[in-house]
Amino acid sequence: MAARVIIPAETQPALPVEQLIRSEPPQDETIEMDAVFVGGGPAGLAGAIELSLLVRRDNEAGDGIGDVEIGVLEKAATLGEHSLSGALVNPRAFRALFPDLDDSDFPFRSPVAKDSVYILSQRRAHRIPVPPTMHNKGNFVASICEIVRWLGEQAEALGVNVFAGFPAASLLAQGNRVIGVRTEPTGLGRDGEPQANYMPAADIVAKVTALAEGTRGSLAQAYYQWQNIGSVDPQTFALGVKELWETKTPLDRVVHTMGWPLPRDAFGGSWMYPMEANLLSFGLVVGLDYHDATLDVHELLQRLKLHPLFRRFLEGGELVEWGAKTIPEGGYHALPERRHGDGIVILGDAAGFVDVPSLKGIHYAMQSGILAAQAIYRALKAGDTSASQLAEYDRLVNESYIVGDLHRTRNIRPAFKSGFYIGGLKAGLMSLTGGRFPGRRIPMDADAAAPKRVGSSTPFSADGKLTISKLDAVFKSGNATRDDIPTHLIAKHGIDRETADMYAHLCPAGVYEWADGELRINAPNCVDCKATDVLGPRWTPREGGSGPTYQKM
Amino acid sequence: MKIAVCVKRVPDSEARIKIGADGKGIDESGIKFILNPYDEYAVEQALKLKEAAGDGEVVVVSLGTAAVQETIRAALAMGVDRGILLETDAQPLDPLGAAQALAAELRDGGFDLILCGKVAIDDYAHATGTMVAELLGIPSVSAITHLQLADGQGTAEREIEGGVEVVEFTLPAVLTAEKGLNEPRYPALKGIMMAKKKPLDVKPVELDPGGIEVLDLVLPPARQEGRIVGEGADAVPALVEALQSEAKVL
Numbered sequence: 001m002a003a004r005v006i007i008p009a010e011t012q013p014a015l016p017v018e019q020l021i022r023s024e025p026p027q028d029e030t031i032e033m034d035a036v037f038v039g040g041g042p043a044g045l046a047g048a049i050e051l052s053l054l055v056r057r058d059n060e061a062g063d064g065i066g067d068v069e070i071g072v073l074e075k076a077a078t079l080g081e082h083s084l085s086g087a088l089v090n091p092r093a094f095r096a097l098f099p100d101l102d103d104s105d106f107p108f109r110s111p112v113a114k115d116s117v118y119i120l121s122q123r124r125a126h127r128i129p130v131p132p133t134m135h136n137k138g139n140f141v142a143s144i145c146e147i148v149r150w151l152g153e154q155a156e157a158l159g160v161n162v163f164a165g166f167p168a169a170s171l172l173a174q175g176n177r178v179i180g181v182r183t184e185p186t187g188l189g190r191d192g193e194p195q196a197n198y199m200p201a202a203d204i205v206a207k208v209t210a211l212a213e214g215t216r217g218s219l220a221q222a223y224y225q226w227q228n229i230g231s232v233d234p235q236t237f238a239l240g241v242k243e244l245w246e247t248k249t250p251l252d253r254v255v256h257t258m259g260w261p262l263p264r265d266a267f268g269g270s271w272m273y274p275m276e277a278n279l280l281s282f283g284l285v286v287g288l289d290y291h292d293a294t295l296d297v298h299e300l301l302q303r304l305k306l307h308p309l310f311r312r313f314l315e316g317g318e319l320v321e322w323g324a325k326t327i328p329e330g331g332y333h334a335l336p337e338r339r340h341g342d343g344i345v346i347l348g349d350a351a352g353f354v355d356v357p358s359l360k361g362i363h364y365a366m367q368s369g370i371l372a373a374q375a376i377y378r379a380l381k382a383g384d385t386s387a388s389q390l391a392e393y394d395r396l397v398n399e400s401y402i403v404g405d406l407h408r409t410r411n412i413r414p415a416f417k418s419g420f421y422i423g424g425l426k427a428g429l430m431s432l433t434g435g436r437f438p439g440r441r442i443p444m445d446a447d448a449a450a451p452k453r454v455g456s457s458t459p460f461s462a463d464g465k466l467t468i469s470k471l472d473a474v475f476k477s478g479n480a481t482r483d484d485i486p487t488h489l490i491a492k493h494g495i496d497r498e499t500a501d502m503y504a505h506l507c508p509a510g511v512y513e514w515a516d517g518e519l520r521i522n523a524p525n526c527v528d529c530k531a532t533d534v535l536g537p538r539w540t541p542r543e544g545g546s547g548p549t550y551q552k553m
Numbered sequence: 554m555k556i557a558v559c560v561k562r563v564p565d566s567e568a569r570i571k572i573g574a575d576g577k578g579i580d581e582s583g584i585k586f587i588l589n590p591y592d593e594y595a596v597e598q599a600l601k602l603k604e605a606a607g608d609g610e611v612v613v614v615s616l617g618t619a620a621v622q623e624t625i626r627a628a629l630a631m632g633v634d635r636g637i638l639l640e641t642d643a644q645p646l647d648p649l650g651a652a653q654a655l656a657a658e659l660r661d662g663g664f665d666l667i668l669c670g671k672v673a674i675d676d677y678a679h680a681t682g683t684m685v686a687e688l689l690g691i692p693s694v695s696a697i698t699h700l701q702l703a704d705g706q707g708t709a710e711r712e713i714e715g716g717v718e719v720v721e722f723t724l725p726a727v728l729t730a731e732k733g734l735n736e737p738r739y740p741a742l743k744g745i746m747m748a749k750k751k752p753l754d755v756k757p758v759e760l761d762p763g764g765i766e767v768l769d770l771v772l773p774p775a776r777q778e779g780r781i782v783g784e785g786a787d788a789v790p791a792l793v794e795a796l797q798s799e800a801k802v803l
Contacts, residue, residue, distance in 0.1 A: 031742055078585060161746055165739070186739050196736040204742070320569070478567060544739075549567065551583050 004498065006293050008535040009448035011499050013492050015538060020222035022170045022182060026203040030180070033069045033161075035376050036206040037369075038168045038181060038219060040074030041083055042144070042362050043348025044212030045151035046097055047369030047376075048072050052158040054377040065381055070160045071204060072152075073183065075167035075528075077545030079152040080145035081478070082214075082528055084242055084325040084553040085362060086271055086281060088112060088254060089142045092401075093366035098154075107150035108140035109275045114253035118309065120260040125309040131427070133357035133409060136254055141273045141281070143552045144362065165544035171219050172203060176227070177342035177386075180205040181219070184541045190484045207385045208376045209344050212369065215326045216530035217350035218540060224336055233333040233414075234446035235352055237326045238268060239531045241301045241508050242283035243476075244552055247317035250277045256359075261303045266290040267416040270304055271359075272313070275552070279320075280313060287329060287416075288447040288506075288534050293498065294457035298324070298508035302460060302467040315466055322468070322476035323553045324508040324529040327361070328352040332403070332410035333441060339397065340390040345372045353402050357409040357427070364402045371396040408435040414442035448535050454498045457505070470510035474525045477509070478549030481524040488523055488542035489532070495519040503536050512537070554609035556599040557664045558633070559655055559685065560592040562617055562624040562644075563675040570772070577767045586620070588627045591670025594730035597737040598700060599668050600632045610634050614658055616651050617644045622753060629748035630740035636753040646676070647763025652684030654758050660689060664725055666707075671696040671729040686727035694720045696731040 035051060037044035048070050058064035076082040094106045115136050118125040156162055169184040180203060187198035211220045216237065223229070251274040258269045268286035275281055284301040305314055328334070328349055335353075339346040347353075348365030355364065375393035379385040397403055412427045430437045462469045468476070489511065495503075500519040503512035509525045512532070521537070527548040533539040564570065564579065565587045571580040588596075596613065603609045613628040615621045616639045625636035639658060645651045659667060667689075669682030679695075686693030698717075699710035702724070709728060711718045740748075782791040796803045 031746070161749070163742055163745055166742060183742065197738055199739045199741055202742045480567060549585075551585065 004454040005451040006454060006499055006502055007449065007451050008502070009446065011492050011495060012448055012536055013490050013538050015218075015221055015225060016490065016540065017222045017225055019540065020170050020218055021173050021226050023173045026172055026180065026205055027201075030203040030205045033071045033180075033204055033206040034380055035068070035208045035210060036071040036073065036181060036204050037210045037212050038073050039212035039214055039217070039348075039350070040072045040076075040079050040152060040162060040164065041148055041212060041214050041348065041365065042151065043350075043365035043369040044072050044210065045148065045155050045369070046093065046366035047210055047212065047347060047373045048155045048160045049097060049151065049158060050370045050373035051377055052155070052160055054373060056158070068380065071206070072155065072160060072162045073166045073168050073181065073204075074162065074164045075541065075544055076547070077165045077549065079162065079164055080148035081549045081551075082547060083144045083148045084240070084323045084550055085144035086242075086273060086283065086359065087142050087144050087147075087362060088136050088139045088273065088359065089147070090139050090360055090363040093363040093370065097366065097370055103140075106140075107146045108142045110141050112136040112139050112141060112254050116253050116255050118255065118257045120257050120307060120309065122260050123308065125257070125307070131357070133412070134256060134359070141254065141275055143275065145550050145553050147362070167541040167544050168213075168219060169201060169541045171209065171223060171344075172205070178209045178223070178344040181209060184543060186543050188486050188543065190486060192486050207343065207380060208390070210347055210372055210376065211344065211350050212347040212365075213350045215328055215349040216533050216539070220346050220350040223341070223344065223346070227341060229336050229338055231330070231334050231336050232441070233330055233444040235328055235330040235334040236287065236289060236413075236444055236447050237531075237534045238285045238287045238329045239297045239324065239326050239506075239508070239529060240283055240285040241297050241324045242281065242322070242553060243301070243319055244275075244321040245280045245282055245314050245317045246320055247278055247280050247313050249313050250274065251280060251313055255309070257309070260307070261300045262286060263290070263292055263295070266292075266295060267413070270301075272310060279552075280317075282310065282314070285327065288326070288531065289445070289450040291450065291453055293452035293454045293502040294505050296457070296505035298470055298473060299460045299505075302462055305466050311466070319468060319476060321478070321550060321553055322473040323548055323550050324527055324531070326530045326534060328354050329356045329413055330444065331356060331413055332406040333414075333444070335403070335406070338391075338394055340375075340387060340393050342387045343385050345375065345390055345393045347372050353406070355405050355409055357412045358405075364405070367400060367402055368397060371400060410435055411437075411442050414444050452502060470508065474509050474527065477527050478551070479509075479525065479527055479547055480549070481526075481546040483524055485524060485543055485546060487521060488540045489521050489526065489537045490540060491519055491521060491537035499536070503532055506531050506535060554602060554606045554666070555662070555664050556602060556609065556611050556666045556668060557659055557662060558592065558595045558599045558611065558613045558628070559667065559669045559682065560596065560613050560615045560624060560628055561589045561670070561673045561675075562586050562615065562621045563589045563673050566590070566674055572770055572772060577770055579770070586624065588624050589670050589673045589675075591672055591674070591730055591732070593670075593737040594732065594734045595668035595670050596628050596631055596633060597735045598730060599666075600738070601735060602666070602702065612637065612662070612664075614639065614655060616654055616758070617641060619755075622755070625753055626748050627740070629751045629753070630744045631738055632744060635751055638753065638755045639758040640755050641758060641760055645760050645763075646767060647761075647765040648678045648680035649684060650760040650763040652681050652688055653761055655681070656685050656688035658756070659685065666702075666724060667727040669727065669729045671731050682727055682729035689727070692722040692726040693728070694722055694726065695729045697728050698731050698733045700728065700734070
């Protein structure tokens with residue numbers, strides 16, 4: 001068979017909207033909240049913290065609305081265990097949320113001392129001037145796991161109910177209004193039958209539901225689809241694979257690279273950040289609009305470690321943690337036309353608040369949480385949480401630096417659609433003109449619509465020390481999901497071998513394989529990165545506490 | 554029925570343990586702490602007994618730093634009625650000191666039953682529960698996998714080498730829980746909300762310094778890598794040779 005191409009969209013199952021949005025009345029016994037944040041990441045926790053601060057401020061001034069019950073649902077067993085980022089953090093949103101604290105009080109590792117950017121070939125590293133969007137002076141190296149745990153402590157101290165280990169399985173709807181969420185039950189056997197420690201789903205009824213599920217959130221996707229909320233361009237994603245290394249050689253700067261080992265028609269790059277003298281954050285991000293069906297981000301990251309630039313730091317060190325996550329990369333033109341509705345607001349990565357050229361999302365996520373809290377508080381105070389009141393959230397976001405920053409870099413990521421070098425040139429011009437070049441929008445397709453060439457790949461075998469297999473990787477993610485959990489990944493029936501192979505390469509955790517003439521899904525391996533949800537089998541919520549247990553990612 | 558459960562905060566069994574700078578303890582940074590899994594069986598059993606009786610009270614008692622409050626809240630979220638933290642400056646090392654402090658707290662509490670995990674997965678001492686019984690002068694049955702109570706009498710089963718030992722005892726007694734006793738429940742959302750409002754008494758205690766001093770703490774040596782001697786039937790002689798002369802297990 002010559003030069004076959006796969007269009008991933010053709011074998012992608014539809015989003016199970018009827019499962020993700022339930023219009024039946026809530027169960028008899030419900031938990032009532034004023035506001036529930038779905039997702040205990042930077043967006044949801046910043047929102048919960050700001051909302052409790054606003055409530056407290058007015059109550060103390062004698063002008064308040066009394067006690068307000070705020071909940072945060074998190075699918076990981078403990079806050080932070082599903083959070084993964086580089087991360088270089090702009091402290092702006094921390095300062096806004098905690099005006100009385102100093103930068104040294106925040107859960108950062110160290111200030112960025114120096115930036116270096118390289119273009120790699122297989123053996124060489126050519127240092128280039130740091131692109132204007134990639135200067136990190138004033139930013140901090142941090143672990144998002146640590147950030148999230150710290151924010152969780154602040155939230156709990158303010159009286160927020162943090163429910164870790166409780167994924168939201170569906171939105172509860174009444175007409176067009178979102179009235180809360182239903183959690184995922186726990187303790188089901190392989191075929192969905194309750195076991196000895198079964199715990200049924202619980203319904204949380206809330207005046208406002210704030211979706212802060214993170215990248216490729218299922219409920220947010222379902223809500224956009226249900227309400228026909230479009231965007232100028234479809235949202236696009238990249239997959240990042242990250243490793244944490246204890247090393248002997250200290251690194252004195254943050255490093256970013258482009259070029260090898262990525263094919264020229266793929267968009268992405270690597271990073272290496274010093275977290276402490278002997279702890280390195282290292283990873284690779286590749287846009288999911290890649291063109292080669294055998295492209296494998298985990299494997300590319302393993303090859304990258306053999307490059308002298310990285311090898312001299314990593315060799316002889318010890319891999320401590322491994323993880324993977326997708327990143328919404330669509331930017332300004334992929335923002336949903338509204339991020340609010342009756343009883344609902346959508347924050348952070350779930351709304352697409354990521355700026356790819358500066359590689360930042362955490363402070364946008366937190367700021368969107370802060371602005372959502374302000375809108376929610378006003379709505380609660382007015383006793384009206386309808387779409388017209390919550391539209392205040394979108395207005396605040398549109399006027400904020402979130403949309404301002406994303407607007408300025410609106411065409412940079414799309415420019416790389418045409419390849420790395422032309423893309424680099426265009427991106428440079430865009431930065432110089434404050435986003436005005438080329439004076440028009442470069443339209444983007446959904447990742448699943450980009451054709452992928454079927455070809456052969458050079459097999460890579462990991463040495464188990466410097467480079468690791470996907471199975472070892474899953475172990476290093478701390479994933480100890482029980483084997484008899486019902487599968488949460490939905491694939492189409494009759495997937496052919498080439499498509500199955502594409503899934504196998506795409507998934508960094510070895511979930512998919514071609515075995516006995518069919519696609520086999522090893523669902524417990526899944527680390528919730530959501531990559532195949534973008535290009536293939538759908539991800540749905542599963543029992544709380546499943547998946548990775550990241551500690552310092 | 555009034556039941557006390559002694560619980561301990563321990564590092565997660567999945568945690569990657571590093572030795573601290575002083576070489577005498579573990580480096581706690583970045584380590585997740587959990588309710589000792591064997592104590593979870595004890596909590597579950599107490600809740601089951603209370604539910605079966607239709608009334609009563611379950612109290613958890615723990616010993617350690619302020620951080621232990623989180624562990625007690627986890628038990629409260631499962632359904633325990635109230636918690637007591639015997640607060641110390643540091644996690645006690647000597648089981649006897651811990652047992653003395655727990656016994657002093659439990660002595661006049663009017664408890665019908667005291668449950669503990671059979672062992673804490675951090676120091677594996679297997680000591681505290683039975684020491685508490687001895688200090689209180691009441692019966693003790695360790696590592697139980699089955700329990701029945703009626704009219705102030707109890708029958709417990711212990712798994713022993715090649716069989717099951719059945720032990721009868723009178724209440725009050727101290728029992729320590731073995732895996733298999735039950736399947737601990739997950740805390741429910743309502744349970745977590747209610748846990749925040751349940752009473753948790755913090756009582757500072759002074760521990761007897763005890764007779765144990767840690768001189769040195771070291772990680773076990775890294776396991777040697779496996780070796781593939783060959784494939785198929787042809788490899789059998791090489792395997793037998795390796796098992797005899799290298800591994801010395803044949």
